[in-house]
Amino acid sequence: MSGALKGAEIRVERPAKTLRELALDKVREAIVNGYFRPGDRLVERDLCAQLGVSRTIVREVLRHLESEGLVANLPNKGPIVAELDLAEAKQIYEIRGALEGMAARLCAERGNPNIVSALEASLQSIRDCYRDNNMPGVLSHTTAFYQTLFTMVDRHVAWGVVNLLTVRINHLRSMTIKTERRGIEGPAQMAQIVDAIRRGDGEGAQQAAMDHVAAASAIAEAVLSAQKPAE
Structure with missing residues (x-):
């Protein structure tokens, strides 16, 4: 058996979605479906517990949702679900x-x-x-x-x-x-x-x-x- 073939047999396939992507989907869905409502605070510690992921992933998710306009980061308050304008x-x-x-x-x-x-x-x-x-x-x-x-x-x-x-x-x-x-x-x-x-x-x-x-x-x-x- 060739080395190339052996390598192909043990290659780890990349999962369809990363943990970060799955967490992003969940929080986005929760906002769009009204589980989190406009003005609600998005507390990192609580999201970590609810999603079962690290604070690093939660922060990345919140930054991404901010770029989509679903999250706003307010001074002295932190991330909230953005108000519909x-x-x-x-x-x-x-x-x-x-x-x-x-x-x-x-x-x-x-x-x-x-x-x-x-x-x-x-x-x-x-x-x-x-x-x-x-x-x-x-x-x-x-x-x-x-x-x-x-x-x-x-x-x-x-x-x-x-x-x-x-x-x-x-x-x-x-x-x-x-x-x-x-x-x-x-x-x-x-x-x-x-x-x-x-x-x-x-x-x-x-x-x-x-x-x-x-x-x-x-x-x-x-x-x-x-x-x-x-x-």
Whole structure:
């Protein structure tokens, strides 16, 4: 047996995710899903105990989440869950509306039935998750819906821009999807996007996508405005 072959047999495979990455996923998920709420202090000692990781990893996780806009580091207070800012939220929805409207129009103009099938599959999963009160699932399948919208028409750069905002977008979505009737109205609005794409109606698809974002923006604005007096 050759030395090269022996080396291959004993090579240690890198795990799918490092401990730091797993801890990052857990804390990000806890913030997005509302386990940690805006303004909550993130005490390193407590996080170490809850996650079962070292303080070094916790500090790296908090720094990363600060770069994503989910954590703020306040003088004399330390890390807290960042407050959702209304002005910033409006900008995020403006970007979403422009890019998602463009992607929907291109999907309609492409005339590819595989796009419709993929979108319908994600939409059905979203409905199923709403029915089961599985809000993390709603977020996951909604992201998949929009990833299809962009990548099936080769708009990977635009998806990259949206994906950079996905954490903040999901932070807002985690708030809007829990509001009354959103589990009915949200999927119905997304179905209008799919229907327009199926018909090859580019203008209709673009408008439906922008209307869906506008509805979400209005809900977010109402919720965030209502929270202000309590702050």
